[in-house]
Amino acid sequence: MKNTSGNILSDFLEDIYSGGTARSTVEAYQKDVVYFSKWYIDTTGKEPHLWDITSIDLREYQEYMLSVQGLMPATINRRMAAMEKYIRWAHGKGYISRLLAFPKIIKEQKTPPKALGRVEQNRLLREAERHGKARDIALIRLMMSCGLRVGEVVSIRLSDLDIGERHGTVAVLGKGKKYRKVPVPPEARKAIKEWLAERTQRYPDNDWLFPNRNVGNITARNVEQVIKNIGKFAGLDLHPHVLRHTAATNMIRTGADIVTVAQILGHANLNTTAIYTKPDSKTMLKALEKGEV
Structure with a gap:
């Protein structure tokens, strides 16, 4: 031919x-x-x-x-x-003998990742209580309150948890097979404890925090579907990573320093975390409106 x-x-x-x-x-x-x-x-x-x-x-x-x-x-x-x-x-x-020189990529100003505002967060949590299960609320809280990746959430075992009345941590396996301990704030601790009380009866022989019907754990795809379904009730088009972005944005906007946020999120490079310090379009508009003569 x-x-x-x-x-x-x-x-x-x-x-x-x-x-x-x-x-x-x-x-x-x-x-x-x-x-x-x-x-x-x-x-x-x-x-x-x-x-x-x-x-x-x-x-x-x-x-x-x-x-x-x-x-x-x-x-x-x-x-x-x-x-x-x-x-x-x-x-x-071998179809062509000479490799061409390609033009440089066009750089664009990076914008912060999509994150939920406070009103949207409350809408999501409200619908999770109305339509979700104790498991679903715990999933949402771990991602939106602690900034965990979906892969980290589904990989948590009971032995990774240390949850008390006034303290809480979870050990997660992040990117690069690196373990880190992430603090669990009060509302997330409450959601986890409520789920633990239920799962102990339903899955006595399973050591995953979020078990499936067999002896394993739920998948990232399962979590994506849960988040998507509850998001629809709240009028939101959601992916689990939006909840992680929301946690990071909340921390930055309430005064957390970038090193602390990077440690919580499991970022090896501060440049990865720095994207959350960039203002969104609404913040920039407010700045312009205040400065306009």
């Missing part, structure tokens, strides 16, 4: 899919390469054969997306990353 751009692209997509890339990601790569192909045809009047594409073409395409189409930097960078992966793959397979 004669090599054509279409055949090479199909080989690329099949190769990365067989290598473990998710189907949705493969489809996204295909769309991003097609976007470039359309631009190339409209600009040059020719089919975009890989061996004809130059570094100048890539720079001009990036500039076109930024200045003419007005696309967001994240979209532009994603499309360019797809083209780079495709071209690097083609070079590795």
Whole structure:
């Protein structure tokens, strides 16, 4: 079969899919390469054969997306990353002899991760009490009060807990297989104790804090569904990580220093935690309104 751009692209997509890339990601790569192909045809009047594409073409395409189409930097960078992966793959397979120089990514000002405001937090907790179970409330409290990742929450064993009347800690296994102890504040302790009283009767032979119906623990997917369902009652489109972001944002806005927040969240680099110190659009608007003449 004669090599054509279409055949090479199909080989690329099949190769990365067989290598473990998710189907949705493969489809996204295909769309991003097609976007470039359309631009190339409209600009040059020719089919975009890989061996004809130059570094100048890539720079001009990036500039076109930024200045003419007005696309967001994240979209532009994603499309360019797809083209780079495709071209690097083609070079590795010998379809092209020279590896192109790619333009630098477009930097954008980072905004703080999505977090719930106080009103939204209260709405979520209210609906959790109305529609959730003791287990669900404990899950929500551990993520929103303690800032735990969903993977850390589902991996907690009873032996990891030290919960008393006026103290509480939980040992969690975070990223990089690093254990850390996280303090558990009063409302979270209360939710955990209420769940423990119930789970002891239902799961006497299971040592996970959040057991499944067999002898194991619930999965991150289970937690995602619980959070999503209760979020719907509160009129919120929720993912578990939003609760972790909320915990971090609450700590920063109530005066906690960044080193303390990083330790609680299990961040190895303070730059990761620093994103929570950035003001959101509402805070910036208030600052502008106060300063406006």
